[in-house]
Each structure stands twice: as C-alpha cells, then as structure tokens.
Amino acid sequence: MIRILLFLLFTIIKIHISFSQTDPLRPNVILIIADDMGTDVTPGYLTGNTPMPVTPNIDALRSSGVTFTNAWATPQCTPTRASIMSGKYGINTGVQKVPGLLDATTHTSIFKELANQTANAYSDAVIGKWHIHNTTDYTHPTQHGVDFYTGVFNSSVPDYYNWDKLVGASLVNETTYATEDFTDEAITWVNSRTSPFFLWLAHVAPHAPSHVPPVGTYTVSATNSFRRYVASIEAMDYYIGRLFSNIPTPVLDNTVVIFIGDNGTPNNHLKSYPATRGKGSVYQGGINVPFIVSGKGVTRVGETENAMVNIVDIYATILEIAGASLPGGIYNSFSFHPLLSNSSAPQRPYNYIDYQSKGTGGDDFAVRDSQYKLIQFSDGTREFYDLIADPFELNNLLPSLSVDEQIAYDDLVIEATYIRTDWSCRDLIQNGIETSIDIGGTYCAGLPVCTYNNFTSTTNIGCCDTPLPDESQYSEAVYNGVRYISTTNFPDHDYCYNTPAQKPTQIFRYFEVNENPTLAAEKTSITNITTNRPDMFFGVALNGVKMAPAPATPFIFENANTGEFNWDWIFEPTNNQGSGPDVVGLDCSSAHTGNQGYHYHGNMFEYAENIQAGLSTTTTAPSGPIQIGWASDGFPVLYRFAPDGVGGLALLQPSYRLKPGDRPGDGINSPCGPYNGKYTNDYEFVLGSGDLDECNGIARDVTLNTVCGPQTFNYFYVVTDSFPQISRCLSGTPNISFDNGTGSESCYRPLFQQKITLNAGESINVGTNTYNSVGEYQDIINNWDSSCDSMVVTRITAVLPLALLEFNARLLQNNTVYLNWTTTDETNFSHFMIQKSFDAVTWEDISEVRGKGNLNALNYYSLKDEIFNNNPIIYYRLKMVDIDGTFKYSSIQSVDIKSSNHYSIYHDFSNNEIIVQSIHKDSELLEISIMDIQGKEIYKKHITIHNGKNIVFNNLNHLSQGIYLVRISNHHNLNLVHKIIINP
C-alpha cells in the first residue's frame, strides 16, 4: 500500500514538473559553452583540421536548427563570458582580458534581468566554468543572481580526473571526468526543476590539458596532443547526447538549445587560419566561433545563416525567448530571436569585439559590416579586409583603398567611434539615452562625426636593391675643434624605392659640427616653429646618409573643401608607410629618396642590421654603445642601447606617448578622430614617462672611439624603437651646414685626419691625384679647390735647401747608438743639430754637424751617441738649419734599449746591401721580407741571425727606383720595419 501511495505521489509531482517545463510561453533554455573550440574543429564549419571530431549530437542540433556562420566572440574566455552575462561589449564591461572581474553591482546579469523581465518565472543555474572573477569570492555567482552554481570556479582543471569542484561555499576534490560530472550535475538539476529553467552549462572541454576521455566516449585514436584535443570534443558531444537523453522528451521539446564556442581554436591546434591568428587574436581565427541554435521555436530547420551575430546577443535573445519584449535588444545585445523563425528578420548591421591582447595598455578591436572588417591594434595601427573575398585575412587593403572600400572603411571607423564612445545610433537597439530605437541618442542627432581618413600603416616597402662598391663613401676629420664630414649620401646597406626615379643617387655633401659640443640654453627644433616646415636635417649617419625625420610636402592634413594644407598636422612618416598615394614609401631602413637624396625618417633597421645582425630587434645589450651618427650640434647619436648611468647599457625609452582621446578638429580644417599617431602632433612629451628628454637625448657621459681616439661626451641622442625614433630637435647648437637649404657639392672629397709628412720618394693619393713633393702638408680639408679634378695642397714650411734621403739610428754592442743620414741638393744650408729625447716630447741638443754643401752629390753623415742611463727607449731627430736660421725637423728615430731583441736594420749604400745588426747574445731564425710601399711582398726568406752584422740581402740592383720596406719578424714579439730608398 505504501508503495502504491509513493508511486502516485511521484507521478503527480512528475506531471506537475513536466507541465511547468512545457509551457510554450516559457521555453526552457540550455546554453552550452565549449571552451577553446573554434570553427576549424567544428563539423559544419571549416574542414582544415584532420582528423575532425565526430559529433553526432552537435550535428543533430545543426540539422534541426540554425547554424550561424558569422558569429563573433572575444578571443578569450573571460571577456566572452562577461559579455554574455552582461549583454555588453568589453569596452563597456571593462573585462577585456584574463583575469577580469565582472562587477555585480555595476552590471545587471542575464540572470537578474531574466528574473526582472519574467517576474521570477525561471529557475536558473550555472554548471561548470565560471571565471569572470579575479578573487576567491565564491558568492560571486549568487551576486549575479544565479540560483544554483557548481563547477570549476577558475579557468580550467589541472587534471580532468582530479580537480577541485565548488559546491556551495566549499571546494571539494573530484575525480570524475570533468565533462561527465558537469553533465550529471546538469541532468540532476534539470530533472529537479518545478518551473521553466535556464541552464548555463559551461564545459571546460576541450580546453587544455588534453587528457584522454573515458573509454567509449570518443572514436578518434588519441595518440597525440591534437588527437586528445579532438577526443575531448567528441567526449563533450557524447555527454551532450547523454544530457538530452536524460531530459524528458516533453521538456526537451520545449527547450531552446544554444551551442557556442567561447573563442577560437588555440594556436597550437590551429590549421585553417594563419598561424598565431587563433585564440588571443582579433583575426577571424580568434573570434569567429561556432554558434548553433535549435529547439523550441526554431522553425528554420537545418538552415545556415550568414547574418552577423555576437555572443553578446545571447543576452537579449534569451530574454525574448523567455517572453520579454525588447526594443531591438538591450545594451549592446541585439536579439536574433526573430531570425530563428524568419530569415528576413532584421540583422545587426555591424559586429564588434575588443580585447586587451597585451594585458596592459590599450585594447585591440575589430568592427565589421556584411563585407569589410576593420582592425585597430592597441598601438593605433589598422588593418582592413574584405571578408567575402578574403575570409582568412591574407590581404590587408590598407593603405590603398578603392572608392567603395574607402566608404566602408570610413563608415566602420565611425561605428567603432560610436561604440567605443557611447551607444551607437545605428545598432538597431534602443540603448543609452535613446528614446526609441536609434533615436535620441548622443550621436543620433547628426552631431559632427569624424569621416576623415585616419588610417595608419607601419609596413615598409622592404629591401629591393644593393649598393655598388664605392657608392657609399664617408670620411671624417677633426681640425681646430671642428669635425668635418664628407659623404656621398648613399646607403651602404640594402634599400628600396617605389619607382626607378626614386632610386638613390650619390649626392655629395659636406658637413661641419663642433668637435666638443656643449648644451645650449634652449633646444632647437628641426622644423620652423612658425611655419612647421622642415628647416634642417637632424644629423648624419656614419654611412653618410642624412637623418631627416621631419615630414614635409605633400604629407600634410588637407582641407577637403579648399585644398589648403594645415601645417599643424603633418603626417608622421613612420606611421604612414606603403606604396601609393598619401603614404610614404619608406624602405627597410625607414628611408627613402627626396630631392635632397636618400634620408632616414625613422629607426634605421637595415643599416643597424648591417652593423650587427639582430641589433634592430634584440633586447640584449651589446658589449658597448653603438654610435650610428652625428647630430647637427656635434653630439653623438647612439642606436637603441646607451649607458644606463650605473655602468651598464640599457634599451632607453623615449618619453613620448599618444595623446588620450580624440583630436579636437572637425575633420575639415583639422583632423578629427582618435589620436593614433597618424600625425606628429598626435604625440605628447610626458616628462618622466621614459628615459629620454624631449630631444630623445640624455645628459649622461658616454665614451666613444672617434677618429681622434676615445672621446667622452656629456650628452647623447638615441634612435629609439618608438616615436620619435629620430629626434626632432637639438639640445646643442646645430651647425648651418645641416640646413635644408644648403646646397650639395659637385664631387666627393675624402678627408684625412692626420697631417701628412712626405719624405723623399714618398707620395700620397688624394682622389685621382698623386702628391710626392717632400715636406709636411697642412690638413687637406682646409685646402679645397673649387674643382673636383684637382686639389690645392699648401706646404706650411719653407722648402729647405736640402733633401734628406735617409736617417737611421741603431744600437751597437758597446752601449752606443749609431746615427747615420744621407742628403743631397744642399744649397745655402748651415748645419744639423742632433737632438735626443727619452719621451719624444722634451728634446736636448747633443751635437752639431756642419753641412757639406754638395749640390748634386750624396752627402753621408754619421754620429755615435754613448748611452749612460737605463731608459728603455731613446728617440733621435735632426734639426736641419738653413743659413737664414729657418729650420725643419726630420722624422723621429727610436732605439729600443731594453728589448731582448736587439735588432736593427740599415741599408749599406756603398755595397747596396741590407744589414741586420744584432746585439742579441743568442742566434735566432727570423723571417726577412722586402715589400713595396703598398705593402706588397716582393721577397721573403728565413735567415738565422747571429750576434753582430748579418747581410740579409746583398744584391738589390734589380730593384727599380723607389721606396721599399724591409721587415724582420719572428711571428712572436718581433716585427721591425725599416724603409729603404733605391736610387738609380
């Protein structure tokens, strides 16, 4: 009897439950969220992956309902769940990354709104993954109005068979396969309902880790990571089938099932889309997700719908399914409920998502219409795609757009501005302060809208050509406190150009800067502060190419009505790169050719790579600072890394940033739209935000090797990775030779750093000219001729009435230095004063020798100097004095007293022999060679040198007239070179 009573009671309850859950005006809703399951692993969408999962239950949903092909979610789970929960885009929830907290007081959750709209008719639950919190506050689901929650509170499980499950307010260890556990919880909860229900079933599958599911739940051979990933999808499908089969048919028939992926496929499993454009990216592979709706009221059976939908739309749609009547939707959520039964129903006109890909700073966003998609990344760069012609986004249409594309582009910019600023007046939803659908809102009255083309592009035209030998020439010399620089202004690295006319040519240029620069009281802009036109080059690179970052005609904001340029808004070249109109054809070195020749506008990538591979990208500091140029004020320009002030090198950062918000312009007289770097004026200097000052420099010591040897500067500039890359101002006083208006020269003239002293028979080559007169030459840089064909060289000392042919000093065995010299052409000559020094600075007279006065013959002189001290090296020179008192010094000869290798070389004119004199007590095998003046070896042999006089060459008659070098070496510590002159 008791059994009968219990059976009747159970039957009554079950009838009641079934009736409550079969009210056609209150359909049940089951939202199933797959975690990390993109369209390329969902049957019915793309087919790029192999093997594809076998999913008969999801297939059944597809065949009985509507499959949406253009559904967008955010690229990661938390922002997507926050948007479903709130009905708002990330820009409005503030949840644009992981982790993120959807505040329950600021946003009305779908559960609360459902309760409000239906007078609490529905019971609801979230089972599975929660993850819209960043705390361990387990009441968070309750705060959002969820009646029942159990599952994984965080992002995923560490082990599908060993995980912590939130039950009530406590975590309990669970060893049941997670997907199975969620399913069983769902079955239990659904079958215990006494009212219409809304179940949010959030699986963690197929999110990593990819563990093998229970036997019998999958078909694929789970032999590797991808196959285990596929197996977990198949298992999820299996348990979806189990859920449905455990819901009474009348209840299930009155249920709407929505199946979605929360973001794209993780990159490690991505096949159909370009690599790295899956989960975490705002490209299609990251945001185009599976989206299937089936069940009660879905009368479009087995249909595919190309209308745009967004996961945020689930909010309004479920409300409408539950009986609420919304004006198009609510918040950002457009109800697609009518589309489930009517293919002609209104569709959302735009789709939109945003995402903080870098975790900090600005967000990336994507906005699309039925054909085109605009992406703007957090750094302000944009891409634009035709999704119909190019569904995998392989062809960025920017910057060259057709008329139709430009119209669509401008329209999407406007829509994104609306969405990101307030509530759109074109989204077919009554939201914000709108009084009805898209009427009465902020933008609905036709307030000024920025339609000006605001795109940016940082893609250069690459490298396509290589310099020929000698096209790039650079020389530098310092004289009287001035650094002189002569260049051909031609790159020494690969380069490119858009048309043959823009191919670089040699433009000869001559610059001067202060050798010892000082900081000026005020900084000097390289553009005219009144007209904003470029006034000067910033500097010159060490390959001779100008550094001219300032933009110029015609890259200026233009009034579309009058054509007048607004020079307050000049294009920032590095953010307007490409081929075509209105973009700058910067190449792989951020350079191109203007009528002043090839010049750098930004980070000189290829040039830097030419200096040191990887230098333009590495974050590891090189062994020392790398100077890349001279600024026009004489301070050095370093590349990326510079002294950090505490003894090391660091990647220094500029102190500029994009201004926040929108430009104040109207789009006609001056640009509007968000500050995105299109214009130089989009940036602002913020003291202390980086390392460098407003001129991208810093007052800090740096020691560099210059043509004059090591030199320390108390200030330097840095070429940085981000704006301004190359400075736009000078902290010192710029030299006029860098003025934009200064002309070029007619030829390249090499510069010499040292004074040049020519002895008899010597010569130098300067350009195409040869100089061989005996004497000392002034720095040639001060003696430019006006012609490229010749060069005037001024001798700064009077011509002495003799020619010194040879001057030698060698150590004899008895602590005596033997000096000998030879002259000819003695006319009006008085005497030699022989001078000695121990430091080559302070000299003492040791003897005077009268001149012999032979005009045409050779005059031989010699002198012995006894040594009485222990100085390691002794220096000698001749002071050659004319009868009128004028004089000239010979070259300096030195004798190495302390050296263990007491060798000396001299030329015995009388016998025409080369002698090596040794005072070494031991014999030694040495290499003896004779070279011409260019260092080309003529003879070489090995001879054992003994103590005393050694004849190493005894027949020099076959050597033609000229200067030769004799070298002895032992390939260890000995390398003596002696110059000899062969006369006829």
Added chain:
Amino acid sequence: MKTIILFFTFISSPFFHDIEIAKFDVYQENDNLYLNIKFDKEDLNLALKKDKVTKKTIQNYLNKNTTWVINHQNMKFKVNEILEDRLFYQVKCIFNKTISNIKNIEVYNTCLLEETKKHSNIISFQLNGKNRTFRMHQQRKKINVNY
C-alpha cells in the same frame, strides 16, 4: 681658403618624396612678385613632348595651363630662367606688376594633370607675412585664396 660649391642651389624647398607633384611658390621680394616653379623633369618633357625645354616653350605651356588673378586683376608673368638637374626643372618667373595689398588670389592650374592622372600641383604663397599652401589636382583645378 675653403670653398664649398653650392651645386643645387635651388633645392632648398621641402622634400618631394614619392608623390607626383609640381610646386609653385609665389612670393614678394624687393617690391617684385615672383613665381618659382619646380617640375619633375620627366613629366614636363612628356607634357611638352620635348627632351629639352626652352623659356619659350615653358612660357607658352604655363600661359596655356595657368591663370593668376590677384585682387581681381589678371596677372601676366615672364619666365626669366630655367635651371635643371637630374630630376627637376626649376622655372623662375616674375609677374608683370606687384600688388601691394593682396586681398584675394584666384589660381587656375592644369599643369601636368592630363599627363599624369595622380598629379598634384602644390601652390605656396609667402605673402602678407603668412605661409599658406594649397593642393590642386584633377578635381580641384581652381582655388580662391582670401587674406
């Protein structure tokens, strides 16, 4: 005794970069009104159908393709000099009279617009203490500038 040769003394204008443009600079100096024009050499040769241009051919071409009206007075000008380098012609002109108080300038300009479809003529005025620049092209062959 340093001598630096100013080889391209007329390249003091801003860079032309990669865009097909000609530049027209109007300025006053010593009570005269001047017009300096810089043409891409290849483009102008194409327009004139000549490898070498003369003052006469350029004068005729400019008379045909430009009109300059200042304070409602039609201005004539004379080509004084032509300089050239590898890429550019510089045409130096002087207007037949000077207007002391310029209030309005109308310019009609079709130079090179037929020959190169994407061509622009950049007109710069350094007048009345102001620098103003305008871009003319196929869709804007006439400008009206008020001071």
